[in-house]
Amino acid sequence: MSDIAIKHISKPHPVTGVTNGKLGIWLFIASEIMLFGGLFSAYILLRTGSPSWPHGSSVLNVPLATLNTMLLITSSVTMVMAWASLALKNVGKFKFYLGLTILLACGFLIVKSFEYGTKFEHHHFPSTSTFYAVYFTLTGLHVLHVIGGIIVNAYYLFPGSKMWETNPEQFLCRIENAGLYWHFVDLVWIFLFPTLYLI
């Protein structure tokens, strides 16, 4: 078993100086930056090439989006607190903060579903206008990332947390990497919120 075990998952690799898991998650985030970068680039091109473009606040619900921004920022801090609690070997606190992170993320999805629901009620779909196409594509892709984060965090909160008993070092690395992804999801929203809703 030890011969085929993956190396450098809880101790830094001698060449890179980081664990393989961390290198992997950062490479993944790099590819994500390019994915969202391509869509932001398309947004700039479509907006600058369009004869008229609605002001975000005139068609979208700014108070709801502000609430969602607060939910996501708070979930980012609870995520990092979950990691810090685990690093301090306080499993109870870790579970509390990770659970809170998941709840806040679910809150984000509920608010988002209200926003989408109102849009659909008013017959505003991605095909309605270039603005709505951009809005639904960017926020929709972001929502998929939020759902992905909830699944990963829920795994680490329930079945995945068994690893704390057998390999606490590796589990701490896993939580740090899950956190890096989650902060990236928050980071994307930090740019989506002003560019879609406020200008």
Added chain:
Amino acid sequence: MSHSEAEIRKHVRVYITVFIALAVLTIATVLASYFHLPLKQAITLALFIASIKATLVAAYFMHLISENKVIHSILLLTGFFFLLLLLLPAMR
């Protein structure tokens, strides 16, 4: 990452400070949008505030401030191509 207990407790205080800063900046950017500045200024201000927020999250929550140089090089390379992507619409 192995940290001492005192170090992590210090980290936690930083996280709370960053969180307050993020909340204040969010409120600031929303309030600024109510002034209905000319589009150019509005875009500059919104992106300026968003960049500060993003830097805070990346530096402190994602620990980039104390991260290894391999990660910094990956991000520098990605940042270059990301900016190239954003500048593409301006090239004709």
